[in-house]
Amino acid sequence: KQEVTQIPAALSVPEGENLVLNCSFTDSAIYNLQWFRQDPGKGLTSLLLIQSSQREQTSGRLNASLDKSSGRSTLYIAASQPGDSATYLCAVWTGTASKLTFGTGTRLQVTL
Amino acid sequence: KAGVTQTPRYLIKTRGQQVTLSCSPISGHRSVSWYQQTPGQGLQFLFEYFSETQRNKGNFPGRFSGRQFSNSRSEMNVSTLELGDSALYLCASRRLAGGPTDTQYFGPGTRLTVL
Numbered sequence: 268k269q270e271v272t273q274i275p276a277a278l279s280v281p282e283g284e285n286l287v288l289n290c291s292f293t294d295s296a297i298y299n300l301q302w303f304r305q306d307p308g309k310g311l312t313s314l315l316l317i318q319s320s321q322r323e324q325t326s327g328r329l330n331a332s333l334d335k336s337s338g339r340s341t342l343y344i345a346a347s348q349p350g351d352s353a354t355y356l357c358a359v360w361t362g363t364a365s366k367l368t369f370g371t372g373t374r375l376q377v378t379l
Numbered sequence: 380k381a382g383v384t385q386t387p388r389y390l391i392k393t394r395g396q397q398v399t400l401s402c403s404p405i406s407g408h409r410s411v412s413w414y415q416q417t418p419g420q421g422l423q424f425l426f427e428y429f430s431e432t433q434r435n436k437g438n439f440p441g442r443f444s445g446r447q448f449s450n451s452r453s454e455m456n457v458s459t460l461e462l463g464d465s466a467l468y469l470c471a472s473r474r475l476a477g478g479p480t481d482t483q484y485f486g487p488g489t490r491l492t493v494l
Contacts, residue, residue, distance in 0.1 A: 301482065310383075310469055311485035356422070365435040366412065367471075367483060369422035 269294045269361045271370035279376045280347055288342040288373045290357035295335050298360040301367065302331050302342050305354045314355075315342070347377045381406065383472050383486035391492045397458040400489045404451050404472030410434075411453040412483065413445060416467040425468075428453055429475075457491075465493045 270293045280286050290300070299318045303311040315324045315331040317340070323332040330343040340357055354374045358367040384403045392398050404411050413425040424437040428447035445455045451472075457464055467488045473481040 303485070308467075308490070310385075310487040311471075313482055313484060316482050358422075365427055366424040366437065367414075368424075369414075371421055 269297075269359060269368045271357060271359055271368050273355075273357060273370035273373050275373060276371065277374040277376075279378060281378050282347060282349060284347050284377075285343065285345050286347055286375070288344070288355050288357075288375070290340040290342070290370050292338045292340075292359050292368075292370075294361055295338050296361060297335065300331075300333055300340050300357060300359050302329075302340075303356045303358065305356060305372070307354075311356065344375075347375075349377050349379060352376050383470055383484055385468075385470050385486040385489050387489060388487065389490045389492075391494065392460050393494050394460055394462060396460050397456065398460060398491060400455045400457075400468055400470075400491075402453045402455070402470030402472075402486060404453070404470075405484055407474065408472035408484070409451055409475050410473045410481075411447055411451065412471045412473075413453070413455050414469045414471065415439075416469060416488070417465075422469070425455070460493045462493050464491065466491060 272291050274289045301316045302314045305311050317324045317333045328345040333340045354372045356372045358369045386401045410429045412427040414422050416422045426436045427434045431447045442458045447453045469488045470486045471483040473483045
């Protein structure tokens, strides 16, 4: 059974800092890994999708990497802004299951 | 292009009642999945529909059911509501099933409160 863990559970950083969010998964037989952002009480916004054959994806100030063999992914946020404050979730699509398995999330607060 | 829409956005029900939630996928998307999000359990998969057929089901009791219509719109029904069913119910669509490389796009969710 696939299990996804995110560390840390919460993070507070001053504006302008670069930061890294971590995601680990137990079953390396994944098709892809997706990073989402969720604002309080809202739905999920897809940030980056990394296919199992890829090592990283970039979008603006965001860079996500994937090391499938070790079951790890990181989301790097450069020059953080208060508007980046949200919960970040990673999710994996595992080969045998037609569904996303989500991590527990990292709640990020970027302070002025 | 309109995103995934869910109605209603908020619902308050009492124990024992039933509820129906609706989801309209992005135009051209044929797969609709439902997820339950609670503070204690996080995001959990309920089921996925494609071409009006349930393709996969999560570990939820039979009180949770769903269906998909020919226009890909989907409904989820919960019967005999329990306090523990209070949650944010999220719907997600993707272009086609069988292609796990597709990105899933999520709606804003329906917040269900059971009193």
